[in-house]
Amino acid sequence: MAPPPSLAPAESPSTPATRALLPLANDRPQERADAARNRARLLEAASRLVAEHGAEHVTMEAVAAAASVGKGTVFRRFGDRVGLMRALLDHAEREYQETFLSGPPPLGPGAPAVRRLEAFGVATLRHVTKYIDLYLEAEQCSTRRYTVPARTVRVTHVTVLLQEAGVTGDVELLAETLLGYLDTALINYLRNERALPAERLEAGWTELVARVTRR
Amino acid sequence: MAPPPSLAPAESPSTPATRALLPLANDRPQERADAARNRARLLEAASRLVAEHGAEHVTMEAVAAAASVGKGTVFRRFGDRVGLMRALLDHAEREYQETFLSGPPPLGPGAPAVRRLEAFGVATLRHVTKYIDLYLEAEQCSTRRYTVPARTVRVTHVTVLLQEAGVTGDVELLAETLLGYLDTALINYLRNERALPAERLEAGWTELVARVTRR
């Protein structure tokens, strides 16, 4: 049902759940041994339950029970449900970010900006589609969706690429618009409600980039 | 705090809450007198509470109590919280829809398509901004946001205008993209979180339309 959520990397039992994703990865000074152990157990349990029953059917209490831990501990570690889901996405999100920030071209640096922009959209469409149910859970509240580090990274990336491509005008707003096309809920709607094939969405992105970057 | 939500029109005590907005306004055959009375009382109470405390602080139970009605009745009439919020928006939404479907140009028919498109975006930005907190409440669940009649109307409208403007390519996806710029949560973020002035958002829309429609 759910895609394998690929747990947080082994080297990060002391990683705070609310930590910024790639760009501002300042590690919290210390976390007590028992706290770290519980975080790991909770992530493992949550990951298993999500794989078994789908993200939307996993309750916080069930996660706590599966990790043999009190409910309060779950909330202390991850803040709220959204925080837990984000923590589950953390590893995959980091890998994805690395591909366009420092990976090989055309996604990473080295290719012309427009080419990178095209590749970025396609990569994002595929990445989000792969973890769609986790992303949907992690973006429940429509208000908090925009201030999350993961989105900031994308906006910045697109903004920079647009500037490199020589696009003039209100590049910031243009970047927000482009990212609107890659919005989780929109992708979910077009793919699952309207049953549009992936190829059409990817072609749509390429067309959009072309429209926007031509001078 | 909340803008006056301007109750549903007086002629519609028998209007079902889940009725489609403007385009498919088929009235439900009959609604018992007591049911109609309770609907009116609930809408009045909800409207007052929203104006007093803000939409996000109004609980379903409070609405029921304020209308001297059982909680079950609220849910029977409006389905769920989102349904109630939409019902509160109904009147304003209809007026807004009429302005671009059959109102005077440049918003309504009569002006060239590109001109109408520009006017549509500006009008939508203003309309959504005016009722922003109600819209935010009415779009809580990120999944159900897209299948709502109000959105369908807008997508169709933009699609038609794009075609009239002679835009080629995947016009449907392009319409979705343009509407992404007018998304409630995005507007809220840009206006209230990032504090962008309304003029900039409106200029951004015009610029976007220009980019997309030029051949």
Place this chain on the structure above:
DNA sequence: GCACAAGTGGACCGTAGTCCGGTTTGTCTG
């Protein structure tokens, strides 16, 4: 008036999130 569909209300349920008394852990001191 009668039958019956439609409507009602409040007890009830599930779940997210809070709170706080008790416990564990890391550290500092003698």
Place this chain on the structure above:
DNA sequence: CAGACAAACCGGACTACGGTCCACTTGTGC
């Protein structure tokens, strides 16, 4: 190294709220 202390942590009882259920009531057509 032992003891002591504070901060961090734990867990489960508790609250709040959205939503469901169903036995009972009421309006409506015949």
